[in-house]
Amino acid sequence: MRLRRLTILLVVGVVVAITATAAAARINSARGTTTITFWDAYSTGGPEVQHLEKVVIPAFEKSHPGIVVKDVTIPYDSLHQKLVTAVAGGQLPDLVRSDIIWVPELANLGVLAPLDKVMPSFKTMSKAVFPGPLATNYWKGHYYGLPLDTNTRIWLYNPAALQAIGASAPPANFSQLQSMSAQAKAKGYDLYAESGTSCWNLCPWIWSNGGSITNKTYTQATGFLNGPKAVAAIQMLVNLYKAGEMPGIIVDSNAGLGTYDGINQNKYVGMLDGPWALSIFASAYKKTQLAASLVPAGPGGSVSVVGGEDIVMTKASKHQQAAEEFMQYMLGTYAQTQMARAGQMPVIKTSSKWLTKIHPYYATYLKQIATAKPRTPTPKWTQIDQVITTDVAKAFTGSESVQQALTEAATQIDSLLK
Amino acid sequence: MTASSSSTPGSLGRSAAALRPRRRTASRRRREVLSAYLFLAPGFVVFATIILYPIVRAFQISLYQWSLVPGTASKWLGLHNYGRAIHDPLFWRGLENAAFYMALTVPAQIVLGMAVAVLLDARIPGRGFFRAVYYIPVVTSWVVVSLLFRYLFITEGGFVNSELHLHVNWLGQRWTAMLVLGFLGIWKGIGWSMVIFLGALQSVPAELKEAAAVDGAKAWARFRAVSLPAMRPVIAFVTILLVIGGFNVFISVYLITQGGPLQETQVLLTYMYQEAFSYLDFGYGSALAFILTLIVFVLALVQLRLFRRPSEARA
Numbered sequence: 001m002r003l004r005r006l007t008i009l010l011v012v013g014v015v016v017a018i019t020a021t022a023a024a025a026r027i028n029s030a031r032g033t034t035t036i037t038f039w040d041a042y043s044t045g046g047p048e049v050q051h052l053e054k055v056v057i058p059a060f061e062k063s064h065p066g067i068v069v070k071d072v073t074i075p076y077d078s079l080h081q082k083l084v085t086a087v088a089g090g091q092l093p094d095l096v097r098s099d100i101i102w103v104p105e106l107a108n109l110g111v112l113a114p115l116d117k118v119m120p121s122f123k124t125m126s127k128a129v130f131p132g133p134l135a136t137n138y139w140k141g142h143y144y145g146l147p148l149d150t151n152t153r154i155w156l157y158n159p160a161a162l163q164a165i166g167a168s169a170p171p172a173n174f175s176q177l178q179s180m181s182a183q184a185k186a187k188g189y190d191l192y193a194e195s196g197t198s199c200w201n202l203c204p205w206i207w208s209n210g211g212s213i214t215n216k217t218y219t220q221a222t223g224f225l226n227g228p229k230a231v232a233a234i235q236m237l238v239n240l241y242k243a244g245e246m247p248g249i250i251v252d253s254n255a256g257l258g259t260y261d262g263i264n265q266n267k268y269v270g271m272l273d274g275p276w277a278l279s280i281f282a283s284a285y286k287k288t289q290l291a292a293s294l295v296p297a298g299p300g301g302s303v304s305v306v307g308g309e310d311i312v313m314t315k316a317s318k319h320q321q322a323a324e325e326f327m328q329y330m331l332g333t334y335a336q337t338q339m340a341r342a343g344q345m346p347v348i349k350t351s352s353k354w355l356t357k358i359h360p361y362y363a364t365y366l367k368q369i370a371t372a373k374p375r376t377p378t379p380k381w382t383q384i385d386q387v388i389t390t391d392v393a394k395a396f397t398g399s400e401s402v403q404q405a406l407t408e409a410a411t412q413i414d415s416l417l418k
Numbered sequence: 419m420t421a422s423s424s425s426t427p428g429s430l431g432r433s434a435a436a437l438r439p440r441r442r443t444a445s446r447r448r449r450e451v452l453s454a455y456l457f458l459a460p461g462f463v464v465f466a467t468i469i470l471y472p473i474v475r476a477f478q479i480s481l482y483q484w485s486l487v488p489g490t491a492s493k494w495l496g497l498h499n500y501g502r503a504i505h506d507p508l509f510w511r512g513l514e515n516a517a518f519y520m521a522l523t524v525p526a527q528i529v530l531g532m533a534v535a536v537l538l539d540a541r542i543p544g545r546g547f548f549r550a551v552y553y554i555p556v557v558t559s560w561v562v563v564s565l566l567f568r569y570l571f572i573t574e575g576g577f578v579n580s581e582l583h584l585h586v587n588w589l590g591q592r593w594t595a596m597l598v599l600g601f602l603g604i605w606k607g608i609g610w611s612m613v614i615f616l617g618a619l620q621s622v623p624a625e626l627k628e629a630a631a632v633d634g635a636k637a638w639a640r641f642r643a644v645s646l647p648a649m650r651p652v653i654a655f656v657t658i659l660l661v662i663g664g665f666n667v668f669i670s671v672y673l674i675t676q677g678g679p680l681q682e683t684q685v686l687l688t689y690m691y692q693e694a695f696s697y698l699d700f701g702y703g704s705a706l707a708f709i710l711t712l713i714v715f716v717l718a719l720v721q722l723r724l725f726r727r728p729s730e731a732r733a
Contacts, residue, residue, distance in 0.1 A: 081695050090488050105698070109487055248573060252590035252679045256574030383697050393680050 032066040034322045037093035039083075040309075041076040043276065047283075049073050051342040060329050067322045087111050094317035095326065097148055097309045100136035100374070101381050106312065107139040108379035113313045114142035119324050122146075125331055129347045136374055137310050145312035147347040148330060149339060152304040152372040153204060154364050155293045156277055157270030158263050162291075165189050170270060170293045174209070174236060177296045181245040184269055192240070193259045193268035194250045197392040198385050199375050201250070202234065203305050204272060207373050209233035210300030213388075214417065218376050221413035225388075226406040233298065235402045238395050251396045264288045274307055278361055279343035292364040304372040308345070345369075380416040387412045473711065480705035486698055499705035508681060509706065512689040513713075515596060519685065520664030522600035523607065527660055528653070530604070531611025536641065538612070539619045549616070553609040560606075564673035567602045592682035595675050599683070602670050607663075611656050618652035619645060654725035661721065662714050686710050 042048035057069045072093065074082055080102060086092045087109055098106065106112050115122045115137075125146055126134055133147030157170050165184040171177040177192065184191035194201050203213065211230030214221045224230065240246045247262065248255030260277070262268035264285040271277075272295060281290050294302045311330060313323050329335055336346040340358050345365055355362045375381060391409035394400040400408070480499050482492040503509045538549050555563065570577045571588040579585060589595045622645050630640045646653075668687040671677060677684035677692065684692075686706060694703025 084486065084695055084698060087486050088488065109698075110490070111487060248587070248590065252573070252587065254568060254572050254576075254589035254675070255587060256572065380697075386692075386696075390680050397680070 033068060034066060034319045035068045035070055036095060036317070036319050036322050036326060037070045037072060038095045038097070038326070039072045039074060039079065039093045040097035041074055041079045041099075042097070044073060044075075047279065047342040048339070048344065051338055056330075056335050056338050059334065060326060064322075064325055064329070067325065069326060090316065092314040092316045094314060094319055094323045096312050096314065098145065098312050100133070100147075100306070100308050100310055101385075103137055103145055103310050103312060104139045104377045104381065105379040107142075107144040111314055111316070112144040113315050113317070113320065114144055115146065115313065116143045118320065119313075119327075121324065121328060125328065128349060129331065130349060130369075132306055132369065132372065132374065133308055133310075133347045136306065136308070136377065137312075139377065145310035146327060146331060148309050148311040149344040150306065150308035150347050150369060151274040151276075151345050152306055152365060152369045153200075153272040153274055153295065154304065154368045155270055155295055156263075156273050156290045157293070158266070158268075158288050159291045160288075161189060161263070161266055161269040164266070165191070165269060170291075171296045172293070173296050174298045178236065178240065181240050182243070185243070185245045189266075190245065190247045190262070190268045191270060193247050193262050193271050194237075195253060195259050195271075196389065197250060197396065198389045200305055200307070200385075201272075202237070202388075202392060203373070203375065204295050204303060205233040205237060205298070206230045207303035207305075208295060208298035208300050209236075210298065214376055214413070218378060219417055221410040221417065222407070223410075225410040225413065226403065229300070231402050231406055234392060234395060234406065238402055241396050242398070251393050260285060263290075272304070275345050275359075275361070275365055276343050278359070292361045294364065294368055301371060302368070304368050306369070306372045306374040308347070376417075378417060384413050384416050387416070473708075476704040476707050476711075479700055480702075480708050482701050484700040484704070486700060492701075495701060499702045500709070502702060503705055503709060508684060508689055509686075509709075511681070512684045512686040512706075515592075515683060516665050516667060516685040516687075518596055519600055519603065519667050520661055522597070523603040523664050524657065524660045526600075526604045527607040527611045528656060530608050531656075532615050534608060534612045535615035535619055539616060549612075552612050555606045556609040556613075558606070560669040561673060563602065563606060564670045567598060567670070568674045571598050589675055590679055595683045599667070599670050599674060602674075603664070603667065607660070611660070614652060614656050615649070618649040622648040650725065654721065657725070658718050658721050661717055665710065665714050665717075 040052075042052055053071055057071060061068060076099075080099075083092070083096065083098075083102070083106065087106075092111060096106075103112070113119075116126075119125075122143065126143065129147050130150065133150040134143070136147065137143045137145040155170055162168075162170060165180070165187045167180055167183065171180050171191070181191040199213065206213065206225075206229070209229045209232055211227055211233055212224045213230075214224050237246065237250075241248075241250060247257070247268065249258065249262075256262070257265060257267060259268065259271040259273070260280065263271065264281075264287065278290055278292075281288055295304045296302065311327055313320060313327070317323050331348060333348065333350065336348050336351060337354070337358070340346050340351070340355060340362075345362065346355060352366060355366065376384060378384065387409050391400075391405045391412075394408075395402040395405040481494065481496060483495055485492045534552055538545055538552070542548075568589070571579075573579060573585070573587045573590060576588070578588070586594060588598050626644050626648070627640055630644050635643065666687060667685050668691070671683060671685050671688050672691070675683040677688045687710070690703045690706040690710070693699045693706065
């Protein structure tokens, strides 16, 4: 009897819960409320998430009654894994702020909506943004996203440390980099600290020396990554490292202080980094005021690497119209200005007129990005980058010559590009 | 039935009467068996869902170039991913590193865990306090202690190099990095084996120890001849679990060295994770996982055989 009563209670409970949920959904639908989910990896340490959630999204919801944006911030290191899991489980959100290097991978999996096909406003929006960041959304004949923010690496340095090594200006070219590195070592400093051997870290040197990673159609690395110009660029850095003029963190992140701590503790003079570093120093390393200059130029000029994020819409989105409205808004002047205040470099062409008023250092970034190059757009980029990281490190540790290491890397990359 | 068919008509009534209680017994036995299965069912369903199904599914995925997107076709590769592993130097390096970690941490955790258990089994002042102190590393988060160890062993400015006035590139070379990882594993694991051994020591019959003492056996002899044999099943249990845990080392490697530098400190699980989640090669990742499962399974069987008592072995 008792069991039967319990069963009846349980059934009644379930029925009430289902009815209430359905009723709530009907009320929402009657009011015309659409909720879109947006996954991103904005930094929670700085002002990025605060600007997004307290200023940008509320303003959108106010100007677009009936659309609610559910923002889900995920740490950058976990976002890729979460996306992979969501793809496998068919649980992707409506919109993702994706690192530019993941877009070809996600597009190749077939989970992104080709915006040039499904979004009526794509043509207008794509004309309003810089072509370089837009190109990072292109994969096999279609555009799978729009640029949301862009960045590149420039030479950031501690002016006090620069003065301490007896220099009046940061290194402007390769030969100054080499002579000033020796000068810095004599004073107990490292002129240039680099935290790895990936393309993000070292491609600026290869490109600035006139070298390249692959051919123009991204189908072959042999003859390019192991070409004389790329080899000479890496050889210059290896020579600095072997002379004890660069800290060991380029090969092993546990070998010493990270770039930020090293600069803050007056051990390193400079590094290559993006605009977020300035926001982080302004809030976490207040005693050090960073200054900015271009990447030291080589025979190929001063060429850095394009970074940044794209906003992509998933095929699984059930609210593509609302998602499109949010994308349009995020690429509008208001949202781009607000996020620029939080350290995110805008992608709309009109920003060059007002960007330096927000932060003077954006001027150097704007100048650098004009010549910056993207990394190879391929779904296999993560593997290719791991190959570069591992093989180039062999040249630094001395287990292989630079030529051997880059030839080995190029051979492996050739097979990944097939 | 055989009995009734061979009976004469005159004896049928007696036979039927004799069968009735037997049928009742059989039916009661069936009910008991059914109840037992019903009690086992929930546990089996959970086991099948979260253990058996993933193993079978992982094996299935390992036979394909697996497409991540549901509903799309995956390419059949047969045993290709297993052949690839055999010819993959990184797989062998991961296996060597995991085996090294296991060989370093398992004996140390057993010997030190046993030593601490014996010490803390004795009536000493502050016994409860020390038991808690030795157990603290076990309940401390892997993430926290891994990052702590990373900072301890950083080359420039790390606590160990600074205090000992050394300049050892602990985490920048394969074997020194594996030593640090092993040291962390031992430090964190001693408390766990200590607690199990302590429980086992306390369950050794006091009269056996007293009898040995009366016979003139000293402390070491009593431990070796009385306590150790009585603890044999517990030692087997601890060893098997530690070996499995040793081969499955992941969090500390992932957080301290990320398998680097130059992929020198990859262990099987970090390599599998890299292949599956970074390169989206779930087929190969699953093959690596399945190979690891087989290795651990075979090792567990070998240990069970080794730990059998001589009498069990004869049976």
